[in-house]
Amino acid sequence: xxxxxxxxxxxxxxxxxxxxxxxxxxxxxxxxxxxxxxxxxxxxxxxxxxxxxxxxxxxxxxxxxxxxxxxxxxxxxxxxxxxxxxxxxxxxxxxxxxxxxxxxxxxxxxxxxxxxxxxxxxxxxxxxxxxxxxxxxxxxxxxxxxxxxxxxxxxxxxxxxxxxxxxxxxxxxxxxxxxxxxxxxxxxxxxxxxxxxxxxxxxxxxxxxxxxxxxxxxxxxxxxxxxxxxxxxxxxxxxxxxxxxxxxxxxxxxxxxxxxxxxxxxxxxxxxxxxxxxxxxxxxxxxxxxxxxxxxxxxxxxxxxxxxxxxxxxxxxxxxxxxxxxxxxxxxxxxxxxxxxxxxxxxxxxxxxxxxxxxxxxxxxxxxxxxxxxxxxxxxxxxxxxxxxxxxxxxxxxxxxxxxxxxxxxxxxxxxxxxxxxxxxxxxxxxxxxxxxxxxxxxxxxxxxxxxxxxxxxxxxxxxxxxxxxxxxxxxxxxxxxxxxxxxxxxxxxxxxxxxxxxxxxxxxxxxxxxxxxxxxxxxxxxxxxxxxxxxxxxxxxxxxxxxxxxxxxxx
Amino acid sequence: xxxxxxxxxxxxxxxxxxxxxxxxxxxxxxxxxxxxxxxxxxxxxxxxxxxxxxxxxxxxxxxxxxxxxxxxxxxxxxxxxxxxxxxxxxxxxxxxxxxxxxxxxxxxxxxxxxxxxxxxxxxxxxxxxxxxxxxxxxxxxxxxxxxxxxxxxxxxxxxxxxxxxxxxxxxx
Numbered sequence: 001x002x003x004x005x006x007x008x009x010x011x012x013x014x015x016x017x018x019x020x021x022x023x024x025x026x027x028x029x030x031x032x033x034x035x036x037x038x039x040x041x042x043x044x045x046x047x048x049x050x051x052x053x054x055x056x057x058x059x060x061x062x063x064x065x066x067x068x069x070x071x072x073x074x075x076x077x078x079x080x081x082x083x084x085x086x087x088x089x090x091x092x093x094x095x096x097x098x099x100x101x102x103x104x105x106x107x108x109x110x111x112x113x114x115x116x117x118x119x120x121x122x123x124x125x126x127x128x129x130x131x132x133x134x135x136x137x138x139x140x141x142x143x144x145x146x147x148x149x150x151x152x153x154x155x156x157x158x159x160x161x162x163x164x165x166x167x168x169x170x171x172x173x174x175x176x177x178x179x180x181x182x183x184x185x186x187x188x189x190x191x192x193x194x195x196x197x198x199x200x201x202x203x204x205x206x207x208x209x210x211x212x213x214x215x216x217x218x219x220x221x222x223x224x225x226x227x228x229x230x231x232x233x234x235x236x237x238x239x240x241x242x243x244x245x246x247x248x249x250x251x252x253x254x255x256x257x258x259x260x261x262x263x264x265x266x267x268x269x270x271x272x273x274x275x276x277x278x279x280x281x282x283x284x285x286x287x288x289x290x291x292x293x294x295x296x297x298x299x300x301x302x303x304x305x306x307x308x309x310x311x312x313x314x315x316x317x318x319x320x321x322x323x324x325x326x327x328x329x330x331x332x333x334x335x336x337x338x339x340x341x342x343x344x345x346x347x348x349x350x351x352x353x354x355x356x357x358x359x360x361x362x363x364x365x366x367x368x369x370x371x372x373x374x375x376x377x378x379x380x381x382x383x384x385x386x387x388x389x390x391x392x393x394x395x396x397x398x399x400x401x402x403x404x405x406x407x408x409x410x411x412x413x414x415x416x417x418x419x420x421x422x423x424x425x426x427x428x429x430x431x432x433x434x435x436x437x438x439x440x441x442x443x444x445x446x447x448x449x450x451x452x453x454x455x456x457x458x459x460x461x462x463x464x465x466x467x468x469x470x471x472x473x474x475x476x477x478x479x480x481x482x483x484x485x486x487x488x489x490x491x492x493x494x495x496x497x498x499x500x501x502x503x504x505x506x507x508x509x510x511x512x513x514x515x516x517x518x519x520x521x522x523x524x525x526x527x528x529x530x531x532x533x534x535x536x537x538x539x540x541x542x543x544x545x546x547x548x549x550x551x552x553x554x555x556x
Numbered sequence: 557x558x559x560x561x562x563x564x565x566x567x568x569x570x571x572x573x574x575x576x577x578x579x580x581x582x583x584x585x586x587x588x589x590x591x592x593x594x595x596x597x598x599x600x601x602x603x604x605x606x607x608x609x610x611x612x613x614x615x616x617x618x619x620x621x622x623x624x625x626x627x628x629x630x631x632x633x634x635x636x637x638x639x640x641x642x643x644x645x646x647x648x649x650x651x652x653x654x655x656x657x658x659x660x661x662x663x664x665x666x667x668x669x670x671x672x673x674x675x676x677x678x679x680x681x682x683x684x685x686x687x688x689x690x691x692x693x694x695x696x697x698x699x700x701x702x703x704x705x706x707x708x709x710x711x712x713x714x715x716x717x718x719x720x721x722x723x724x725x726x727x728x
Binding site: 061062065070071100103104215216230233234237238239241242244245246247248249250251252253254289290291292293294328470471472475476479480484487488491494495496497498499500501503504505514515517518519520522 | 595599600601602603609610611615617620621622625626630631632635636637638641642644645648649652653654656657658659660661663664665666667668670675678679682683684708711712714715718719722724
């Protein structure tokens with residue numbers, strides 16, 4: 001066949017480097033509406049669910065039993081299940097129906113019924129519903145702070161900049177596992193240099209995530225995965241009972257935590273049982289609710305390539321975020337791992353959460369160049385800061401970020417690097433030179449900073465653990481070296497675990513360390529003029545971008 | 557999966573570090589009487605009801621100052637949560653309809669007095685194929701009698717039944 005030049009150009013477009021696949025319901029390669037998804041049903045006898053979605057209690061797998069006994073409110077279940085799916089969907093988009101009314105119905109629904117509700121909704125309706133159902137009134141955002149060399153000076157500086165730019169939570173991880181204590185320490189200091197009250201976590205493959213949390217070097221945890229089929233759960237070496245016990249263990253030590261799940265993980269692991277990705281994910285969401293965990297990171301997360309490859313996959317991702325909000329939990333809605341070569345496609349995917357707002361729109365946005373992102377890249381990175389800010393300004397939407405002036409960014413990066421330099425010196429860790437501070441202050445990424453002596457750093461990072469250094473030691477070191485404000489900030493973060501206020505749903509801290517959560521900042525959206533309204537102060541922050549010319553600077 | 561293994565390792569490490577020198581002597585778990593807390597009136601507790609808050613070592617929030625850190629009066633074990641606080645937060649959770657979350661906090665309250673390494677062992681014992689039915693029942697009895705952790709004991713007993721039915725017990 002003679003080749004068309006137009007098709008040649010199209011074939012070279014970024015979107016055509018992405019992977020796509022036709023639906024294959026038999027193995028669960030279908031986002032929504034698998035012919036094998038169960039038909040919703042419920043039977044209750046003596047206050048116990050004896051049949052759910054066509055399965056008799058004696059045949060429940062362990063996920064079904066956990067959901068039946070812990071997630072579903074039997075007092076409302078029969079009434080809720082008797083409603084038409086389309087009627088519940090209409091309640092979701094009806095501004096005259098309050099969030100609470102929906103939450104009270106949803107707590108009586110089964111997974112198959114929830115799927116049936118989403119099957120009736122388009123993405124605009126789901127976004128309208130998300131605007132109402134998000135638990136915290138104020139939307140927010142989370143970022144990743146990492147680099148390929150685990151350079152701590154750069155992590156501190158990048159953390160400071162990201163906090164200044166508006167992220168309320170930030171997450172680091174490691175290239176080299178043994179660097180973990182330094183990454184967490186650097187991010188802790190950096191975050192508080194950028195904006196006091198920013199919460200940090202360190203996602204690790206190693207034995208340190210929880211330990212760092214307990215020591216007060218990190219403030220919360222997120223990498224507790226749950227799955228939608230029993231086989232995958234067992235492959236993950238856990239059960240709903242072991243995971244729920246773990247959740248309580250975290251809380252018993254005063255640490256905020258959320259679970260993680262997402263569409264596509266079961267089919268990727270080969271045990272989808274022919275069910276749709278959304279149906280299996282809703283089981284994860286329900287068991288998270290049943291376990292009494294305050295929130296969930298979902299939206300396919302690191303499996304985004306799977307739903308993104310099939311029809312209606314990005315719609316399913318929005319549905320799973322919405323479902324978690326309907327079950328009255330905090331939602332950290334992904335928009336993280338790179339899934340496309342196309343900027344158009346990545347933007348379309350993000351608008352689903354950006355426009356209605358979620359508890360954390362990205363989880364997270366790369367607060368570093370993509371080459372430095374150790375979470376396999378992110379959909380959004382530092383080079384997109386101005387795009388994000390200008391889309392907020394174009395649409396008058398609060399996406400959690402704010403434009404920042406070059407001089408203020410330089411100032412907080414420098415302060416973070418110097419604070420870390422002082423703490424390293426005080427604790428006897430390998431010196432951070434003034435040259436390194438200067439380089440990190442002005443760097444774009446790790447290519448712009450001098451290499452450190454990795455062997456010495458790793459030895460010292462291990463020493464940090466062996467010496468039993470805690471957040472209290474960091475506070476002391478900062479205070480002794482003149483960084484009193486940073487010392488106060490970190491002490492204020494530590495105090496959160498005495499009160500436990502920040503264990504609650506969707507909790508973040510403001511710059512005065514006040515908790516803002518879905519307890520004292522409940523979303524009360526009920527149509528235009530209600531719910532979260534951008535304040536004049538916040539709108540000025542969003543709209544005053546330095547790129548805009550001032551008409552009064554020109555002579556008439 | 558390596559991630560789950562990681563989590564296990566992490567938990568073990570953390571909990572180990574926490575017992576070092578700082579484990580509060582196993583105290584009777586007081587099932588403190590409900591305070592009648594109201595989410596709108598009393599939350600956040602730190603600002604609205606600070607008088608109710610104490611660390612397990614007896615420190616008040618107002619004791620946790622930079623000056624007291626520097627003079628050595630505030631130690632790492634002073635910035636931990638007390639079981640009574642978790643129960644109060646559970647009441648707040650109930651008050652906003654998050655009953656499962658409240659239950660989690662009440663399970664957590666029972667776990668605060670259990671040594672860290674033991675918590676870790678129990679977590680491990682609850683993973684698939686780790687325990688026989690008798691071993692799980694023994695753990696439940698221990699939770700019940702030794703730590704007065706009634707809710708957690710019932711939870712482990714329930715797990716034993718589910719694991720038996722679903723063949724997730726360790727084969728003897």
